[in-house]
Amino acid sequence: MLDINQVRQDTPHCRNKLFFNSAGASLVPTIVTERMKNYLDEEAELGGYKLGLGDRIQAELHEFYLEAAKMINTEPRNIAFSINATDAYGQVLSAIPFERGDVIITTDDDYTSNHAQFSVLYQRFRVATVRVRNLESGAIDLTHLLELIKEHRPKLVSVSHIPTNTGKIQDVEAVGQICSENDILFIIDACQSAGQMPLDVKKLKCDFLCSSGRKFLRGPRATGFLYVSDKALAANLIPIRVDGRGMEWVAPTKFKPVDSALRFETWEQNVACVLGLKESIRYANNIGLDKIWNYNQNIIFYLREKLSDISGMHILDQGNSLASILTFQVKNRGKQLTINILNKNEVYFSVAFRGSALIDFDKKGTDWAIRLSPHYFNTHQEIDQLVDIIGSI
Ligand SMILES: Cc1ncc(COP(=O)(O)O)c(C=O)c1O
Incomplete structure (x- = not known):
């Protein structure tokens, strides 16, 4: 209990x-605020590089990846820190090599910013969005999803696990099964589910899962994490907003991507926020x-x-x-x-x-x-x- x-x-x-209001921005456990304040005090004394790049903090930052991976049953290499769910989502869209005429399948209940990003993709590249029907009960019509997949061969299926405006839990496990059987990339927006329910990406069979720290995860604002599957990494998916953290500069016009989800991060980070999020995820993991x-x-x-x-x-x-x-x-x-x-x-x-x-x-x-x-x-x-x-x- x-x-x-x-x-x-x-x-x-x-x-x-x-x-x-935990679906908006929850209350953080004291340990989160304490860790951030202590870090900022030390940073004021030593400067950001001396402190943040030192062995002690680097080891502590690694714990963020361990805790986030533990929470969703994956490996630290599959985790990227993100500043919010929308940013992580945009990073993923930018990494998928969409071409004119491609299709994304989504739902009536996906989050505003995801639909907004689809509209930009349509305006720029004529990538179309098709929405799967809901059943009378409000659940996704999985038969319709399969029909749409066969008809359109989409580049991506996107589902918001729990929509922002209603408690409905979408059956993302069933959607993941269909996507994996049909070899379609699948992204889950777990903004409202991460931190309030167990998530296991092996069962969900998703390629990406984005989250927001400030909500049910009870972390600081402007934090979150992104999961990237080994399949997506092996497919060489690289976001447009990438820097030296995600790509090694090996020749004047040649870059080699790192083989982890760090590709989806940028080098400069608010270290206090990462440490705060680590504490909040650890707190939830410890409770279970x-x-x-x-x-x-x-x-x-x-x-x-x-x-x-x-x-x-x-x-x-x-x-x-x-x-x-x-x-x-x-x-x-x-x-x-x-x-x-x-x-x-x-x-x-x-x-x-x-x-x-x-x-x-x-x-x-x-x-x-x-x-x-x-x-x-x-x-x-x-x-x-x-x-x-x-x-x-
Ligand atoms: C389902 C869902 N997805 C995405 C978001 C956006 O999250 P963020 O503000 O962290 O980008 C929200 C925010 O309320 C949300 O409810």
Whole structure:
């Protein structure tokens, strides 16, 4: 069982508020902030190179790759640090040798920035995007996916594991199986799943998986990691934004790519952020992603049940398998009134807008929803308090 008292002690700032915004930017464990502050103090004294390039910090930086690899069941050579999920995603798109007329298969629920990048690819290179249908349940229609793969032979299949605007968990394992059987590159946007559930890239059979540190991973802002499969490395996929860290300059016009995912990084990094993210991933690994997941499933189920008893409550999430993101509106209560009451009561939450989930929100006939995203430092008692507040709207 997860030791909730210990977790809350490790996150003292969760106590004086109702924090339900881990899908936005979560609260970091104290150890993360401490490590970053200590590093910055030392850096101010010694200068960035003397400290950051020294053996001690280099060894500690290596621990970031070990911890991230452990979290998703891979090897450190398959991990790159990234400054956010969108940047990692763009790096991957730039590494795939798209040609005019190529196709990317995606879903109605993929993240805004991924769709935005597809639109640029279309404008520049006429790389088309085709969307797989959802079933009535909201799940990806796998039969349709297979049909689309046979018809288009896409260069890439892309799925956001848990969309930004709804708790739906996409069956990425089934998608990965289909992609691997058909030898198609597969990228998972695990921005909302990394840190809240176990991820095993061997089972997911993906070639790329990008994440964001500040969300359920509980790391600092402007951090994340990217997984790159051995298959993608062996295929010599190299992003356009590459530097001396990813390519060795061997002759005036000749570069040799390194044989690890470091190709997807650049040399200059905010070392304090990498160390902070390492601490947050280690913290989650030490607790165990299974325990975090079980706790979170319990607490989000409790929240869904309690909220659905409120008269006029309209929960927008669809799907048989739901994670720690819940979106709702209360009938006949406007956006501003709802926001004001939540703010007045020290509830931390997000507002999801049409622009962050356009296709899904248009289907649902709405342009906003309140998004709540509990995590394993939240308690049942906090949920009771939250439900009372929402009931008073
Ligand atoms: C599913 C999903 N993918 C990608 C992103 C973008 O992440 P980042 O801001 O780290 O680039 C988000 C952010 O909310 C998200 O929810």
